[in-house]
Amino acid sequence: AYTLNWINKNVKYASGSLYNEIAAMGYAEAIFGHKLGQCLQYNGAMVEMLLYLGYDSSLIWGYRGTSAANKWQHFWGEVKIDGKSYVIEAGNYAQSGDWWYLCAPYSETSKYMKNGKVVTK
Numbered sequence: 742a743y744t745l746n747w748i749n750k751n752v753k754y755a756s757g758s759l760y761n762e763i764a765a766m767g768y769a770e771a772i773f774g775h776k777l778g779q780c781l782q783y784n785g786a787m788v789e790m791l792l793y794l795g796y797d798s799s800l801i802w803g804y805r806g807t808s809a810a811n812k813w814q815h816f817w818g819e820v821k822i823d824g825k826s827y828v829i830e831a832g833n834y835a836q837s838g839d840w841w842y843l844c845a846p847y848s849e850t851s852k853y854m855k856n857g858k859v860v861t862k
Contacts, residue, residue, distance in 0.1 A: 742843050744787065744790055745787055745829070745831055745841050745843050746841065748772060748783050748786065748787060748831040749783075749831055749832050749833060749840075749841045751776055752772055752776050752777065752778050752782075752783060752831075752833060753776055753777055754778075754779065754833050755771075755777040755778055755779055755782075756779075759777055760777075760779065762775065762777060763775055763777045763778060763782065767789075768781070768782050768785030768786040768788075768789055769786045769789050769790075771786070772785075772786035773786065780815055780816045780817065780831075781800075781816045783831035783832070783833065784800060784816050784817050784818045784829065784830065784831055785800050785816065785818075786831075787818050787829055787831050788800045788818040788829065791818070791820055791829065796820050796821075796822075797820065797821040797822075798818055798819065798820040798821070798829065799818070799819050800816060800817075800818060800819075801816065801817050801818070801819050801853075801855060802814075802815075802816055803815060803816075803817075803853060803854050803855045803856075804853075804854040805851060805852060805853055805854065806852055806854060807852045807859065808859075809857070812854055815853070817829065817830045817853060818830065818831075820844060822844070825846075826847065826862075827844040827845060827846060827847075828842045828844075828845045828846075828847060828850045828853065829842065829843060829844070830842040830845075830850070846862070847860040847861055847862055848861050848862060
């Protein structure tokens, strides 16, 4: 929880030339070394940490939104515990508001879409 909150509060959203500075870096290097990133780096670094700690986790590429007409590309983390999938989402305090998810069931999160369908479980 500390690491997820730290990313949320300390990493600057990287767009334009700032993103170019980190585009070729690994997730952890961009986030912990340069404090720059987007959803790919925030959540990629968090998934790397979880994998290092021995958790069954993955970086997911999909969409957030409620339908095919109302969606935007997004990357988030997913961790499996006892065969059930949970959302890991670092967000960005300054850019996205004061929110993040740590082991939240999909049913309790803002709509995530995988393989063209909103995930509810």
